Amino acid sequence: MSFLIKGETGDWEVVIGLEVHAQVISNAKLFSGSPTDFGAEPNSQVSFVDAAMPGMLPVVNEVCVEQAVRTGLGLKAHINKRSVFARKNYFYADLPQGYQISQFELPIVGEGTLVLDLPEGETREVGIERLHLEQDAGKSIHDLHPSKSFIDLNRSGVALMEVVSKPDMRSPEEAGAYLRKLRSIVRYLGTCDGNMDEGSMRCDANVSVRPVGEDGLRTRCEIKNVNSVRFVMQAIEHEARRHVDVYESGGEITQETRLYDPSKGETRPMRSKEMAHDYRYFPDPDLLPLVFDDAYVEQIRATLPELPDEKKERFMTDFGLTPYDASVLVVERETANYFEDVAKGRDAKAAANWVISNLFGALNKKGVSITDSPVTAENLGKLIDLITDNTISGRIAKDVFEIMVEEGKDPETIVEEKGLKQITDTGPIEAAIDQVMADNPDKVSDYRGGKDKLIGWFVGQVMKQTGGKANPGMLNELLKKKLAP
Amino acid sequence: MSDLTKLDLATARDGLAKGDFSAVELTQAYLKSMEVHRDLNAFITEVPELAIERAKEADHNRTHKQAGVLEGIPLGIKDLFCTEGILTTAASHILDGFTPPYESTVTANLKAAGAITIGKTNLDEFAMGSSNETSYYGGVHNPWKKHGDPRPLVPGGSSGGSAAAVAAHMCAGATGTDTGGSIRQPAAFCGIVGMKPTYGRCSRWGTIAFASSLDQAGPMTRTVRDSAILLSVMAGHDPKDSTSADMPVPDFEAALSGDIKGLRIGIPAEYRIDGLNAEIAALWDQGIAWLKAAGAEVIDIALPHTKYALPTYYIVAPAEASSNLARYDGVRFGLRVEGETLDDMYSKTRAAGFGDEVKRRIMIGTYALSAGYYDAYYLKAQKVRQLIAQDFVAAFDGVDAILTPTAPTSAFALGEKSDDPIAMYLNDVFTVPASLAGLPGISVPAGLSSEGLPLGLQLLTKRWDEETLFRVAGVLEDAAAFPGLAANGEG
Numbered sequence: 001m002s003f004l005i006k007g008e009t010g011d012w013e014v015v016i017g018l019e020v021h022a023q024v025i026s027n028a029k030l031f032s033g034s035p036t037d038f039g040a041e042p043n044s045q046v047s048f049v050d051a052a053m054p055g056m057l058p059v060v061n062e063v064c065v066e067q068a069v070r071t072g073l074g075l076k077a078h079i080n081k082r083s084v085f086a087r088k089n090y091f092y093a094d095l096p097q098g099y100q101i102s103q104f105e106l107p108i109v110g111e112g113t114l115v116l117d118l119p120e121g122e123t124r125e126v127g128i129e130r131l132h133l134e135q136d137a138g139k140s141i142h143d144l145h146p147s148k149s150f151i152d153l154n155r156s157g158v159a160l161m162e163v164v165s166k167p168d169m170r171s172p173e174e175a176g177a178y179l180r181k182l183r184s185i186v187r188y189l190g191t192c193d194g195n196m197d198e199g200s201m202r203c204d205a206n207v208s209v210r211p212v213g214e215d216g217l218r219t220r221c222e223i224k225n226v227n228s229v230r231f232v233m234q235a236i237e238h239e240a241r242r243h244v245d246v247y248e249s250g251g252e253i254t255q256e257t258r259l260y261d262p263s264k265g266e267t268r269p270m271r272s273k274e275m276a277h278d279y280r281y282f283p284d285p286d287l288l289p290l291v292f293d294d295a296y297v298e299q300i301r302a303t304l305p306e307l308p309d310e311k312k313e314r315f316m317t318d319f320g321l322t323p324y325d326a327s328v329l330v331v332e333r334e335t336a337n338y339f340e341d342v343a344k345g346r347d348a349k350a351a352a353n354w355v356i357s358n359l360f361g362a363l364n365k366k367g368v369s370i371t372d373s374p375v376t377a378e379n380l381g382k383l384i385d386l387i388t389d390n391t392i393s394g395r396i397a398k399d400v401f402e403i404m405v406e407e408g409k410d411p412e413t414i415v416e417e418k419g420l421k422q423i424t425d426t427g428p429i430e431a432a433i434d435q436v437m438a439d440n441p442d443k444v445s446d447y448r449g450g451k452d453k454l455i456g457w458f459v460g461q462v463m464k465q466t467g468g469k470a471n472p473g474m475l476n477e478l479l480k481k482k483l484a485p
Numbered sequence: 486m487s488d489l490t491k492l493d494l495a496t497a498r499d500g501l502a503k504g505d506f507s508a509v510e511l512t513q514a515y516l517k518s519m520e521v522h523r524d525l526n527a528f529i530t531e532v533p534e535l536a537i538e539r540a541k542e543a544d545h546n547r548t549h550k551q552a553g554v555l556e557g558i559p560l561g562i563k564d565l566f567c568t569e570g571i572l573t574t575a576a577s578h579i580l581d582g583f584t585p586p587y588e589s590t591v592t593a594n595l596k597a598a599g600a601i602t603i604g605k606t607n608l609d610e611f612a613m614g615s616s617n618e619t620s621y622y623g624g625v626h627n628p629w630k631k632h633g634d635p636r637p638l639v640p641g642g643s644s645g646g647s648a649a650a651v652a653a654h655m656c657a658g659a660t661g662t663d664t665g666g667s668i669r670q671p672a673a674f675c676g677i678v679g680m681k682p683t684y685g686r687c688s689r690w691g692t693i694a695f696a697s698s699l700d701q702a703g704p705m706t707r708t709v710r711d712s713a714i715l716l717s718v719m720a721g722h723d724p725k726d727s728t729s730a731d732m733p734v735p736d737f738e739a740a741l742s743g744d745i746k747g748l749r750i751g752i753p754a755e756y757r758i759d760g761l762n763a764e765i766a767a768l769w770d771q772g773i774a775w776l777k778a779a780g781a782e783v784i785d786i787a788l789p790h791t792k793y794a795l796p797t798y799y800i801v802a803p804a805e806a807s808s809n810l811a812r813y814d815g816v817r818f819g820l821r822v823e824g825e826t827l828d829d830m831y832s833k834t835r836a837a838g839f840g841d842e843v844k845r846r847i848m849i850g851t852y853a854l855s856a857g858y859y860d861a862y863y864l865k866a867q868k869v870r871q872l873i874a875q876d877f878v879a880a881f882d883g884v885d886a887i888l889t890p891t892a893p894t895s896a897f898a899l900g901e902k903s904d905d906p907i908a909m910y911l912n913d914v915f916t917v918p919a920s921l922a923g924l925p926g927i928s929v930p931a932g933l934s935s936e937g938l939p940l941g942l943q944l945l946t947k948r949w950d951e952e953t954l955f956r957v958a959g960v961l962e963d964a965a966a967f968p969g970l971a972a973n974g975e976g
Contacts (some may be wrong), residue, residue, distance in 0.1 A: 033541075052817070053817075054585070055576070055585070055587075055694065056690075091831055097812050196880055278856045279856075279860075282804060282808070285728075286728065
């Protein structure tokens with residue numbers, strides 16, 4: 001899949017690297033025991049350590065360390081058994097210590113890989129540069145008072161994993177696929193809930209362009225803190241276009257941090273080069289290096305769930321699904337589990353179709369997730385069974401499914417209550433055919449006179465007569481026999 | 486009854502245990518002394534009412550056989566330790582009105598053992614200084630004076646208030662903190678025992694940070710035994726400090742056997758610096774002779790990287806300080822000077838809140854850490870620090886303890902060096918190497934200069950070997966038979 005920007009001087013390609021801040025699922029902050037619940041009252045989850053009171057010291061939360069290692073393993077990455085926390089010094093009111101504890105030279109996780117699932121079932125690998133642990137800052141609120149800013153330190157000190165990709169992506173679609181895949185993996189692992197709208201996953205995109213055929217990287221700009229997959233894709237597209245325009249009008253791109261404004265559909269500079277921070281990193285003297293052994297890593301590895309890529313492979317081999325269907329079904333662990341429950345002992349392709357086209361559509365319309373689906377996997381399975389054993393037709397099944405979505409009942413009850421059982425006796429079907437033929441002698445003679453296409457009209461009439469319950473195969477066969485001249 | 490403040494801590498402890506006097510009587514005596522010596526400016530905050538209240542509790546505990554190791558012993562607490570409900574200033578304007586709702590681990594340990602806080606002692610601002618002249622609350626005066634010279638002298642720093650308070654018998658003992666010599670140097674200037682434990686022996690939690698990789702709390706007392714007693718209580722593993730060592734605290738007092746026969750004492754040639762004060766050189770030789778006489782073997786050793794210690798220290802410590810002091814921004818506590826913008830508020834608050842020496846070190850540290858200079862300064866300093874530490878490791882292969890002078894001079898007059906930061910930094914030339922290596926060290930008062938001022942000798946041992954340190958220090962103390970201020974007709 002290629003994405004090229006047509007310029008006046010030729011085609012340009014875009015080079016994208018992403019930095020994703022993923023909030024670690026943990027009960028306490030990275031270096032304090034404060035809780036991390038979303039949506040709590042401002043400043044209700046702040047310890048003396050988080051507020052950087054004099055004399056306070058950080059103590060690393062081992063759960064967060066374990067979550068980072070777990071995520072690293074999920075990204076097939078190298079785990080650094082010795083890593084170092086560093087201070088990144090800069091002043092801001094929502095950064096109480098005046099520095100952020102992060103990892104710099106020696107992060108906890110090194111290089112890894114992530115497989116993108118692209119449309120049409122293609123895949124592509126993107127390199128992971130590193131994953132490091134760091135503290136989140138607090139939040140400044142500027143619009144509650146004409147001259148004052150309010151600070152909420154609830155998030156201050158919350159553990160983040162910063163996942164840095166290599167500049168391996170070449171289109172907004174790939175960037176989108178990267179974010180969706182990363183989100184899928186951390187959700188499988190239970191290390192981050194991936195909710196971009198709650199800010200538990202945020203993305204910085206590094207974008208540069210170069211004429212097709214040119215090697216090496218040109219100056220990049222960083223678009224900060226984009227909080228939806230769609231906006232990331234839009235922002236990249238706009239930014240790449242801007243670069244091409246600048247280059248083609250003889251200008252130069254300067255390295256800077258920019259913000260994406262979705263309402264205007266443009267990026268703009270966040271701070272100028274003159275204001276650029278000299279962050280002054282150095283190893284945090286309050287914390288010892290993080291050191292663990294192979295046994296620790298292996299013990300975490302042993303608890304890893306089957307991850308999306310492996311699951312996808314298995315769905316293709318065991319169930320004969322297409323790459324596309326398999327990749328769609330494994331995005332969410334819950335969906336994959338649901339599908340497997342439906343497919344158990346049944347035609348897996350039929351199960352996949354029902355889940356992907358019917359169930360997803362219905363859930364979307366209702367705006368609920370699969371865990372709140374009104375149709376349980378057990379009931380959907382039963383519905384497929386009813387089709388397989390000819391109790392209902394595929395068409396009736398769609399009606400039954402609608403009722404299942406609305407009422408949550410099991411399909412057998414619905415078929416029973418509404419009398420939707422397929423008619424498979426020849427008698428009633430023949431009687432209905434006879435009736436229709438008797439009522440429409442002109443159509444019969446038209447058909448016999450060569451208007452073959454009228455067969456469809458006859459099928460419809462008979463179905464109407466039988467309330468749609470006639471076995472379609474049987475109906476077709478009988479109708480052809482009776483209409484034959 | 487004779488003046489209870491004349492008793493050292495161990496004797497007072499035993500007297501309380503025997504019921505010779507009450508904690509209230511002892512505390513009142515010290516509070517009286519604190520009042521008498523108020524002109525020394527040793528305390529920033531006095532808490533007489535709290536002290537008496539605590540003394541009553543102590544007496545109650547003792548009659549109910551619930552006495553802790555230090556039950557009823559009045560102590561001065563360096564105002565760098567956060568004390569719950571008591572103003573804590575770090576001797577800085579920027580912490581105006583800061584009363585912590587928490588207690589530092591070291592002072593909590595002392596409290597739990599029954600010790601009584603009678604006040605918060607003065608210090609150099611944020612512990613940055615070697616003369617106590619950088620305190621926002623004014624300099625402390627050394628209780629000692631030159632013969633026939635009434636001019637006030639500095640007590641040394643940064644724990645100058647604690648040193649003066651202990652020397653002038655305003656408390657039975659005091660806490661100090663030592664980053665590059667801030668316990669040992671003022672102890673030498675004031676004629677008391679000052680001990681810096683192994684880095685990691687005492688928790689740093691709740692102690693206002695100067696340079697995190699160097700800061701260590703320690704006892705300041707009139708005798709080596711008192712030092713051992715106090716450290717036993719101050720020390721211990723603290724899960725709230727990641728650099729606190731998870732190891733048991735030995736009974737340091739029990740280590741004072743008085744026997745150093747066969748111990749090997751190292752004498753580093755590099756400490757015999759150019760132009761070393763002749764009296765101090767002579768005292769050092771005297772110290773060597775005392776230890777030999779007590780049966781120790783004296784061995785010449787080399788610590789080749791010593792000359793780099795001071796410059797290394799003055800990169801590492803300010804670098805960490807520049808970062809540690811970033812939290813004093815006027816946003817959450819202490820002083821705030823309003824400004825037009827957030828940056829303006831920071832600038833004005835920090836300009837008004839920090840003194841010159843603190844600003845100087847923040848500037849040095851910020852520069853050393855800035856892009857382009859990090860490798861040349863901070864990283865290089867860390868490498869040299871390793872070499873200095875390795876010097877000691879190699880030396881301790883052959884010796885059990887090292888003997889050096891504590892400071893290159895005796896106490897000097899107020900204002901004498903305050904315009905010359907480099908001359909001031911040289912005060913720590915003998916104490917800084919051990920700080921960089923994280924070693925325990927002790928300064929023992931060993932003699933008087935011709936002008937009648939105290940001079941100290943420093944002992945160092947390898948990490949976690951405070952027991953040997955105290956053992957040798959006890960022998961040195963006995964041999965020196967230092968008169969102390971009280972015997973000099975003061976106090």
